Amino acid sequence: MAHSEPAPTDDTRAPTVDELVSLGNRIGLAIDSNGIEELLTEYLEDLSTGDPFYGTHLQKVNNRKQVSAAAVQTNPLSTEDIRKVLNAWDTVSSYVCKYHPDETVTRRVNGMYETNVISHFRAILKRRQKQSKIDHFFKKINQGK
Numbered sequence: 001m002a003h004s005e006p007a008p009t010d011d012t013r014a015p016t017v018d019e020l021v022s023l024g025n026r027i028g029l030a031i032d033s034n035g036i037e038e039l040l041t042e043y044l045e046d047l048s049t050g051d052p053f054y055g056t057h058l059q060k061v062n063n064r065k066q067v068s069a070a071a072v073q074t075n076p077l078s079t080e081d082i083r084k085v086l087n088a089w090d091t092v093s094s095y096v097c098k099y100h101p102d103e104t105v106t107r108r109v110n111g112m113y114e115t116n117v118i119s120h121f122r123a124i125l126k127r128r129q130k131q132s133k134i135d136h137f138f139k140k141i142n143q144g145k
Contacts, residue, residue, distance in 0.1 A: 082125050089118050 017036045024031035093110050100106040 077121075077124070079125065079128050082121050085121055086118065086125065 017033050020036050021031055021033055024036075093114075097103075097106050097110065
């Protein structure tokens, strides 16, 4: 399976490369922007060679998207349920960060879970709040006529 994403432009790539160089230097690696560019090029070449792992990974991602879309369509969550889940997550996350002995692992796992799972529910809630404001606005306009 060929990987055909366009190469990032210098505008979008530069801050990321600079951040990676800075991070590498902070943890004691002797790395510069050329090294980052080389790693990125090698990575993209590996993807374009038809790596079976990449194909399998894409298939899993697509399957998750299909399952997720089907779940949302068949069983929509109430706004109140989403708020309860988000409040519970905030409580658990705060507790774990406060009392777990390995702060690095805790932050990494919390960040991963927040990015991959919780952000979905936050986005749903944000869309609903935005739609509610729009509906309220148009309701006022219609009542004024």
